[in-house]
Amino acid sequence: MRSRFQYFRPQSLVEALEFLESYGHETSVLAGGTDLMIAVRNGETTSRFVMDVSRLDELRAIRKNDEVLTVGAAATFTEISNSQEVLECAPVLARAARYVGSLQIRNVGTVGGNVANASPAADGVPPLVVLQARVHIQSSSSERTPLVEELITAPYRTNLKPDELIVRFIIDPARTKKYKWSFQRIARRRTLAIARANAAALAIIDPNGVVGDLRLCVGSILPQPARMTGAEEILKGRVPDRELIWEAAKKVSSEMVHLSGVRPTTEYKRPAVEGLVMKALTEILLEEKQHA
Numbered sequence: 383m384r385s386r387f388q389y390f391r392p393q394s395l396v397e398a399l400e401f402l403e404s405y406g407h408e409t410s411v412l413a414g415g416t417d418l419m420i421a422v423r424n425g426e427t428t429s430r431f432v433m434d435v436s437r438l439d440e441l442r443a444i445r446k447n448d449e450v451l452t453v454g455a456a457a458t459f460t461e462i463s464n465s466q467e468v469l470e471c472a473p474v475l476a477r478a479a480r481y482v483g484s485l486q487i488r489n490v491g492t493v494g495g496n497v498a499n500a501s502p503a504a505d506g507v508p509p510l511v512v513l514q515a516r517v518h519i520q521s522s523s524s525e526r527t528p529l530v531e532e533l534i535t536a537p538y539r540t541n542l543k544p545d546e547l548i549v550r551f552i553i554d555p556a557r558t559k560k561y562k563w564s565f566q567r568i569a570r571r572r573t574l575a576i577a578r579a580n581a582a583a584l585a586i587i588d589p590n591g592v593v594g595d596l597r598l599c600v601g602s603i604l605p606q607p608a609r610m611t612g613a614e615e616i617l618k619g620r621v622p623d624r625e626l627i628w629e630a631a632k633k634v635s636s637e638m639v640h641l642s643g644v645r646p647t648t649e650y651k652r653p654a655v656e657g658l659v660m661k662a663l664t665e666i667l668l669e670e671k672q673h674a
Contacts (some may be wrong), residue, residue, distance in 0.1 A: 384422060384423055384425055384539075385421070385422045385425050385426065385427035385429075385431055386514055387410075387422075387427065387430060387431055387432045388430060388431050388432070389431075389432050390431055390432070390433045390434070391433070391434040392433065392434075392435065392438065392481070393652070394438065394440070395438055395440040395441065395520075395549070396546075397575075398433060398435055398547060399520060399521060399522040399545070399547060400439065401431075401433060402433070402521065402544065402545045402546070402547060403521065403522040403523075403545050405431055406543070406544030406545040406546075407427055407544045408430035408431055409430070409431040409432070409433050409544070410427055410429040410433070411430050411431055411432075411433050411435060411498070411547065412432050412433065412434045412435065412436065413436050413441070413455065413456045413492040413494050413495040413498075414436065414456075414458065414487075414490040414491040414492040414495045414602065415436075415490065416483070416487050416490060416491045416495065417495065417499050417501075418432070418495075421539045426597070435455075435456055435547070436456055436490075436492070437456075438456060438515055440454070440549065441454045441455050441456035441457075441494070441549060441550070442454045442456045442457055443457075443550075443568045444457050444461065444463075444465045444467055444468060445464070445467065446467045446470075446555075449554070449556050450552060450553070450554055450555075450674070451468070451472060451552075451553040451554075451555055452518075452550045452551065452552055452553075453465075453468065453472075453473040453475075453493060453550060453553070454494075454549070454550050455492060455493065455494025455495075455547075455548040455549055455550055455551070455553045456492050456494055456496075457480040457490060457492060457493055457494075458469060458486075458488065458489060458490060459482045459483075459487075459488040459489075459490055459491050459492070459493065459496075460479075460489050461486045461507070462475060462479040462493060463475060463476050463477075463479040463480045463488070465542075465671050469633050470555075471553065471555035471558075472509070472513055472555065472558070473508065473563060473565070474509045474512065474513065474563040474564070474565050474582055474584065475506070475509040475513065475553075477509075477563075477565040478505045478506055478508070478509045478562070478565045478580075478582065479493075479505075479506065479579075480659075481505050481565075481567055481580075482496070482505050482506065493506050493510075493547045493551065494551075497510070497517065497530060497533065497540075497548065497551075498540060498542065498548055499538065500534045500535075500536070500537065500538050500539055500540050500606075501537070501538060501576075502537050502601060502603075502604065502605060502607075502630070503576050503578075503580070503601060503602040503604050504601065505567065505577055505601070507530060507534070507582055507599075507601055507607045508528040508565070508580055508581060508582035508599040508600065508601045508607065509565060509599075509668055510551060510553075510584040511529075511530055511531050511582070511597075511599040511607050511608075511609065512563075512582045512583065512584045512597040512598065512599050512609075513553050513557075513558060513584070514529065514553075514554070514557060514594075514597075515529070515530050515551045515552065515553045515634070516528065516529055516530075516551070516552045517529070517530055517533050517551055518548075518549045518550045518551070518552055518555075519533075519542065519546050519547065519548055519549065520546065520547055520549050521543065521545045521546045521547070522545065527552065527666055528541075529608070530551075531607045531608060531609070534606050534607055535606060536605055536606055537606065544583045554588060557585055560586055561585060561586045561595075562584070562585050562586070562587070562665075562666035562667075562669070563582075563583065563584050563585075563586040563666060564581075564582070564583045564661075564662040564663070564665040564666045565580070565581070565582050565583075565662070566579035566580065566581050566661050566662045566665075567579065567581070567658075568580070568654055568658055568659050577601065577602050577653070578602060578654065579600060579601065579602045579603055579651065579654060579655050579658050580600070580601040580602060580658075581598065581599070581600045581601070581658050581659055581662045581665055582598075582599050582601075582662075583596070583597065583598045583599075583662045583663060583665075584596070584597045584666075585597070585617075585663075585667055587667065590621070591621045591622075592619060592620065592621055593617045593618050593619065593620060593622055593667065594618075594619075595618065595622075596617050596618055597609060597614065598610040598613055598614055598630075598634075598659070598662070598663070599608060600634055600638075600655065600658070600659065601637040603634075603642065603643060603651065603655055604637075604638065604640065604641055609625055610630075610633070610634050610637065610659075612633045612634075612637060613630040613631070613633040613634045613637075613646075613659070614630075616629050616633060617657065617663070617667070618629045622663075622667040622668060623668075624668070625665070627660055627663045627664055627667060627668070628656075630659065630663060631655075631656040631657075631659040631660045631663070632656060634655060634656070634659045635651075635652045635653075635655045635656050635659075638651070638652070638655060639652065
């Protein structure tokens with residue numbers, strides 16, 4: 383049996399926030415609806431109201447101002463993958479957006495919904511983590527800008543308050559301008575499948591071939607998104623080779639088992655994750671050497 387609710391479509395961000403101030407505890411927010419509408423069809427949504435913010439201009443814009451890239455929470459993955467601003471300033475996010483679901487899902491699915499849903503397998507989250515993206519969250523009386531990984535607290539859980547709305551994501555391109563990047567995923571199919579594991583990586587290498595900085599986030603292996611700092615430290619300040627990269631990949635799979643425990647899928651997932659990390663790090667750390 384389908385869920386029953388009252389539908390509300392605000393005409394402005396101010397109106398949306400005022401509605402949440404009064405009815406936030408009873409409201410589900412609809413941006414793309416790719417997850418919410420499944421819950422509605424299955425009768426799993428108990429909210430009294432569904433508030434549709436998909437057409438609010440304040441939530442859809444993608445802009446670059448004063449060297450800061452802002453991506454509206456209601457920007458679709460198709461819009462993100464085609465955006466010249468995103469391609470220029472955050473190409474790892476554009477690449478990830480191309481892998482989300484099917485073309486139909488990408489046309490309606492939004493980055494804000496992807497983060498708010500907090501699925502461990504969300505393709506949009508690892509790129510935002512390595513980009514050190516901040517989430518601009520507003521209510522009618524306050525606003526805050528936590529990091530993406532600070533917002534997501536557990537699988538399908540965030541610390542978003544009932545009267546709050548994700549408005550945009552803020553990325554500083556200057557922090558990653560000279561970084562190489564990679565996004566990789568494992569799924570049953572290239573598209574139309576949820577990632578069994580995904581990885582986003584950024585790295586900067588100095589003229590002597592030494593890794594100056596490295597950011598790595600692997601999705602779908604931990605309860606919530608996090609930087610793989612142990613693996614990063616293995617490579618920072620060193621000239622990378624396959625042996626070091628393999629050591630870093632083993633560190634990631636070890637962290638997965640430590641935090642998530644041994645499960646029936648661990649026998650498959652451990653080598654799969656190691657291979658995924660190897661592929662992502664090799665692409666950005668050894669690519670020039672391979673082509674030399």
